[in-house]
Amino acid sequence: MKTLRGAVFGAGVMGAYHARMLRQAAGVELVGVVDTDADKRAQVAGALGCGGFADIVEALDAGLDFAVVATPNHLHAPLTEQLLTNGVHVLVEKPIANTPEEARRLIAAADVAGRLLMVGHVERFNPAVLAAKAACEGERVVSVSITRAGPFPPRMADVGVIMDLAVHDVDIVRYITGSDIAEVSCQHDRVHGSRQDVALILARTESGASAQIDCNWLTPFRVRQMKIATATKFIVADLITRQVVEHSAFMPNGAYTTRHLFVRQAEPLQLEHEAFLEAIRNGAPAPVTGWDGLRNLEIALSCIGGEAA
Ligand SMILES: NC(=O)c1ccc[n+]([C@@H]2O[C@H](COP(=O)([O-])OP(=O)(O)OC[C@H]3O[C@@H](n4cnc5c(N)ncnc54)[C@H](O)[C@@H]3O)[C@@H](O)[C@H]2O)c1
Structure with a gap:
């Protein structure tokens, strides 16, 4: 080699x-x-x-x-x-x-x-995201909901929470659904700094999945959670602890099957x-x-509107 x-x-x-x-x-x-x-x-x-x-x-x-x-x-x-x-x-x-x-x-x-x-x-290389992606193989992904929150990072001066954090989730939504984002809307605010520190993004992919990204620097502890609904499964992934749980086989009487998915131990x-x-x-x-990077940037910029990134 x-x-x-x-x-x-x-x-x-x-x-x-x-x-x-x-x-x-x-x-x-x-x-x-x-x-x-x-x-x-x-x-x-x-x-x-x-x-x-x-x-x-x-x-x-x-x-x-x-x-x-x-x-x-x-x-x-x-x-x-x-x-x-x-x-x-x-x-x-x-x-x-x-x-x-x-x-x-x-x-x-x-x-x-x-x-x-x-x-x-x-985040595409986060083993929890990889395990969730594998569990969606052959499934119709109906919705993806991601929460990414934590305290304000003191070194962060030149960029807001959308360009710093939510851009990861825009990429995850495109990756998990295997589809580009067709429509997006966003509510955001600046609570403590000059850039956005809280944002809620709603999107729809070309494949028809809906997505929600909830990110902020107002939470005193780090949260990285993803929930995916497919036509037959509900998957909950913690991107920090890297535990991924799949609920499936829903029965008319309310019973269902839960299993912890195998998640590889590796550094993203x-x-x-x-x-x-x-x-x-x-x-x-x-x-x-580069096209992925460009689309993620365009979508993040469209969330910010005319404001500085
Ligand atoms: N993928 C992730 O999860 C993730 C996490 C954090 C940061 N980032 C990205 O990494 C980048 C750096 O972020 P950071 O938090 O390490 O910032 P940082 O401020 O800690 O480091 C930036 C470094 O670049 C140096 N620098 C400035 N001008 C330079 C030049 N012309 N040539 C070479 N070095 C120069 C600075 O002196 C500084 O040491 C950002 O683009 C950020 O978005 C990605």
């Missing part, structure tokens, strides 16, 4: 996590982390025993097969485009970009360069990396494409 040389852009919370996982990945050499902040760069590079680069030019000079972009959102598009045009496969954190126009440019740049562009909608980020690296090696399409 050819060793793939990679770098992580952004040595913040998410970048450090990516770098830690890639350091342990089979068939990967983590060449270094790239961060304009010398302290953060040195801290992560020192802890992992890899290089530290101050900018993209230094990183490209080191020779890269792939990169993970985990910088603030407004840098996703310029860094990703520069990497793709220099022949580097890119896994860019969600949201793919700040605007649909930027996202389209990235998709075109990947096509022209013949390089992979994958978007880090990591590791599964995301494995899928990305395998697609690079096999020349396969990205498991979460």
Whole structure:
């Protein structure tokens, strides 16, 4: 197996996590982390025993097969485009970009360069989501309801709860139903900050499923719960504890069968990396494409209306 040389852009919370996982990945050499902040760069590079680069030019000079972009959102598009045009496969954190126009440019740049562009909608790789998806195989999904809530994250300054949290759930709804979102409406508010911190999204997919996303930063504890109704099953998944329960075989007398589904023990980020690296090696399409990232962004932006993301 050819060793793939990679770098992580952004040595913040998410970048450090990516770098830690890639350091342990089979068939990967983590060449270094790239961060304009010398302290953060040195801290992560020192802890992992890899290089530290101050900018993209230094990183490209080191020779890269792939990169993970985990910088603030407004840098996703310029860094990703520069990497793709220099022949580097890119896994860019969600949201793919700040605007649909930027996202389209990235998709075109990947096509022209013949390089992979994958978007880090990591919840698709949450083993609880994977188990629920498998349980929906061959079923008509009627509704998906997701609650994603928690306390206000102190580091969150440049983005509201829709672009930060609900964009995960928009992707999950599209993934679970295997269908795009056809209609969406949203109620949101700003209670404590300058950006939305509470939102309720109602949507309908092209396949006819209804979806509800309830997300906020007003809850003092983390909640990540998903309920799926199919024509014959009701599935309840806790995306934190990764317990997935399926209720089925409903009887006229009210009896039904309940079973706990098998859920694989694995880190979602590791599964995301494995899928990305395998697609690079096999020349396969990205498991979460630029088009997925673009649609998720468009839907999240339509929820926000004219407000800042
Ligand atoms: N998939 C998920 O579940 C998930 C979770 C959290 C964050 N994220 C995403 O990850 C990204 C980063 O979020 P975070 O919470 O780690 O932010 P963060 O602020 O902790 O880290 C961002 C880092 O990027 C660095 N940076 C700024 N400009 C740079 C440049 N030009 N080149 C290289 N590095 C630069 C900053 O110095 C900082 O260290 C965001 O896009 C966010 O949406 C995804």
